[in-house]
Amino acid sequence: VPTPPPAPPAPAAEGVPAPAPAAPAAPAAPMGPKADKRAKLGSKHGTQTQDGEVHIDLPAEISEQLSNAIEQSVEEKAEEKVTQYHRQASTWFKSFVYLLLLALLGTKALVGGKKRAELQSATAVEVAERESMQRQLSEAKMQMMQAQVEPHFLFNTLASVEYLIETDAPRAAAMQRSLIQYLRAVLPQMRDNTVISNLGRETDMVRAYLNLLKMRMEDRLTVDIQLADGLRTAAFPPMMLQSLVENAIKHGIECKPEGGTLRVFADVANGKLRVIVSDNGVGFGVMPSNGTGTGLTNIRERLKMLFGEAATLHIGANEPTGVVATVEVPYQVVK
Numbered sequence: 592v593p594t595p596p597p598a599p600p601a602p603a604a605e606g607v608p609a610p611a612p613a614a615p616a617a618p619a620a621p622m623g624p625k626a627d628k629r630a631k632l633g634s635k636h637g638t639q640t641q642d643g644e645v646h647i648d649l650p651a652e653i654s655e656q657l658s659n660a661i662e663q664s665v666e667e668k669a670e671e672k673v674t675q676y677h678r679q680a681s682t683w684f685k686s687f688v689y690l691l692l693l694a695l696l697g698t699k700a701l702v703g704g705k706k707r708a709e710l711q712s713a714t715a716v717e718v719a720e721r722e723s724m725q726r727q728l729s730e731a732k733m734q735m736m737q738a739q740v741e742p743h744f745l746f747n748t749l750a751s752v753e754y755l756i757e758t759d760a761p762r763a764a765a766m767q768r769s770l771i772q773y774l775r776a777v778l779p780q781m782r783d784n785t786v787i788s789n790l791g792r793e794t795d796m797v798r799a800y801l802n803l804l805k806m807r808m809e810d811r812l813t814v815d816i817q818l819a820d821g822l823r824t825a826a827f828p829p830m831m832l833q834s835l836v837e838n839a840i841k842h843g844i845e846c847k848p849e850g851g852t853l854r855v856f857a858d859v860a861n862g863k864l865r866v867i868v869s870d871n872g873v874g875f876g877v878m879p880s881n882g883t884g885t886g887l888t889n890i891r892e893r894l895k896m897l898f899g900e901a902a903t904l905h906i907g908a909n910e911p912t913g914v915v916a917t918v919e920v921p922y923q924v925v926k
Contacts, residue, residue: 747837748773748800751807766806773799786897789925790857790866791823793832797855800833804840811850812840822857825864826923828893834886835868835916843872843914851913864922871913887916894920 748770755763777796794816801814836853844851851871858865887906894902902920909915 747841748803751803755807762806766803769799769803769806773803786828787826787925788829789823790818790825790827790832790864793827793829794818794823794855797833797836800836801853808845808850812844813850813852815852816855818855818857822859822864824924824926825857825859826925827864827866827920828897831890831893831918832866832868834890835866835918838886839868839870839872839914839916843870843874846873859922862922863919866918867915869909869913869915871909871911874912874914875908890918894918 752763752766752770755766773796777799798814798816801812805812805814832855836855839853844853854867854869856867856869887904891904894904898920902918905917905919907915907917
């Protein structure tokens, strides 16, 4: 049926303006697929708010299960966070304790090291002082022993001069002059406190001493000294070589009517300086001291104090007659 046309507006009263025509209604916004689905879901299972949120009405049992699941999930997350925090806190605490222990151990080590260093220093000082005292004592003993040798040598020489004065005055005067020259060369060394000389100086003294003895013994004494120039700087105790020579002449050659030969030889073997003094005198069978006199005891004690077990003195029989004295000391070079 055709719709009748609208009625025309009534004419306005005279003097009153006509009302404005009404604005046409805005067309409704088209609904998208998601909005349309929510609208259908809300109209079917729940309500829809003005801002488009859909409140779904669930059965009480499902709603309770869902609520419990959410609470359990939240509790698990919270418990996981707490456990993680405790784990981190425990790690930090352990690290702190570990660092504290390290600091304590380091402090203890430093304090202990300082105490040990102080103790070692005190011990080293004590040992050095003790060694210094022992060295001074050894030097004093060796000087005393050397003092025992020097008068012995002087007495023997003066006895030779006295003998020549009675038998041959001109020769005694010559020997006295030689003795004065010898003492001028030897006395400075006698006054020296050094405990080590060199083999060259000691050999020169022995040569001068033997020259004095030859003036008295004449042809009854033959001397053979063999010393390489390279060994003159070898270290050797002072007056020790002369003691060996004196012992050989006094207890070996002088006791033999026809006299004999005195030999001095030196060499180096296996890091040791070897000095040999031999004679072809009467030997052990007739020697009054049998090789164990004060002079040899003095030599052994001096060697022990100077070199310990590194030095030796050996007394043996010479062939066919006589005695051989061998001294071995560590080979060292001195000026």
